[in-house]
Amino acid sequence: MEDQERTPVSIFTQVDRDVFLRDICPERRPALLRGVDLGPCLEKWTLEYLRLRGGDQDVKIHVSTVPQMDFLHKNFVTLPFNEFVKRASEKKHSDFFLSEDEHYYLRSLGEDVRKEPADLNKQFPHLAEDFHVPHFFEPDQFFSSVFRISSCGLQLWTHYDVMDNLLAQVTGRKRVVLYSPQDALHLYLSGDKSEVLDIDSPDLKRFPDFLKAKLYECVLEPGDLLFIPALWFHNTTALQFGVGVNVFWRHLPADCYDKKDPYGNKDPVAAARALQALERALHTLDELPSDYRDFYGRRMIQRIQKRTYCDSVSATKTKEDSDSTLPSRPFTKPG
Numbered sequence: 001m002e003d004q005e006r007t008p009v010s011i012f013t014q015v016d017r018d019v020f021l022r023d024i025c026p027e028r029r030p031a032l033l034r035g036v037d038l039g040p041c042l043e044k045w046t047l048e049y050l051r052l053r054g055g056d057q058d059v060k061i062h063v064s065t066v067p068q069m070d071f072l073h074k075n076f077v078t079l080p081f082n083e084f085v086k087r088a089s090e091k092k093h094s095d096f097f098l099s100e101d102e103h104y105y106l107r108s109l110g111e112d113v114r115k116e117p118a119d120l121n122k123q124f125p126h127l128a129e130d131f132h133v134p135h136f137f138e139p140d141q142f143f144s145s146v147f148r149i150s151s152c153g154l155q156l157w158t159h160y161d162v163m164d165n166l167l168a169q170v171t172g173r174k175r176v177v178l179y180s181p182q183d184a185l186h187l188y189l190s191g192d193k194s195e196v197l198d199i200d201s202p203d204l205k206r207f208p209d210f211l212k213a214k215l216y217e218c219v220l221e222p223g224d225l226l227f228i229p230a231l232w233f234h235n236t237t238a239l240q241f242g243v244g245v246n247v248f249w250r251h252l253p254a255d256c257y258d259k260k261d262p263y264g265n266k267d268p269v270a271a272a273r274a275l276q277a278l279e280r281a282l283h284t285l286d287e288l289p290s291d292y293r294d295f296y297g298r299r300m301i302q303r304i305q306k307r308t309y310c311d312s313v314s315a316t317k318t319k320e321d322s323d324s325t326l327p328s329r330p331f332t333k334p335g
């Protein structure tokens with residue numbers, strides 16, 4: 001199989017707020033931060049403790065007979081938190097939904113799942129007190145804090161979110177693969193997700209350009225914090241039963257974001273408007289015969305390419321500048 005370019009995610013130690021804001025966040029690249037104080041959760045969150053302090057409130061989880069989760073068949077089921085944690089930590093189950101070796105995944109939700117973002121302080125106050133959210137952003141930028149608890153082996157599909165993100169690994173090891181937003185055209189997107197589920201052995205007949213995407217990779221150990229800038233695609237595999245928490249915050253001015261977005265993955269308002277306008281434009285082309293549609297479609301592509309310059313940059317990339325990302329300009333929203 002053709003080789004895919006692979007790059008380890010850069011590791012930083014001794015990162016405090018100043019270092020993060022000055023040297024890491026503006027680069028708009030993923031960064032693995034080691035040694036940031038995440039609080040007593042690192043020692044305390046044993047299986048027994050999680051079951052006791054998390055209690056028996058119902059949680060909605062994904063269940064899957066195969067480790068590679070498929071976003072078309074999310075298979076939501078409900079279990080009490082303490083029962084879910086027990087099952088996620090074991091390989092074979094005496095009680096199960098689909099099969100005795102099924103896998104589980106929790107992405108915690110807000111109280112009113114359609115309106116409220118997840119917040120550990122509200123949904124799991126007795127556990128939240130053990131987890132220290134790193135103060136790398138202003139309190140009013142905080143959007144959500146989300147439990148990520150997975151069975152050993154479970155792999156979450158490649159997707160992007162629209163907010164900046166710190167993914168804290170509290171227990172267990174986790175492999176994370178990331179792709180730059182500049183590789184969006186090589187990832188075969190369906191909305192915010194990539195259709196390529198098997199990223200290590202992709203079906204190249206269906207996804208011939210997938211290997212053109214440059215892969216960034218790291219393994220999170222307990223205590224690690226991964227900075228995932230908004231729009232960076234990520235795919236996670238739990239190498240062990242593991243508990244993580246991710247924190248999203250608004251990196252852009254608050255009014256750029258969709259107000260009805262409990263998950264932090266709805267496109268920013270202006271982007272959603274632009275995508276709708278594109279749909280209207282394509283619909284307008286339907287007034288013409290197919291050769292004209294094709295011709296003007298290509299002209300539109302060219303216009304977009306010139307404007308975003310993403311493909312022309314990657315096509316002429318030298319090895320030296322292949323590590324560069326788009327220049328980071330300070331963003332001020334036009335009035």
Ligand SMILES: O=C(O)CCC(=O)C(=O)O
Pocket residue numbers: 148150156161165167234236244246
């Ligand atoms: O850690 C995981 O399981 C997934 C993390 C994730 O998707 C996120 O932080 O946005």
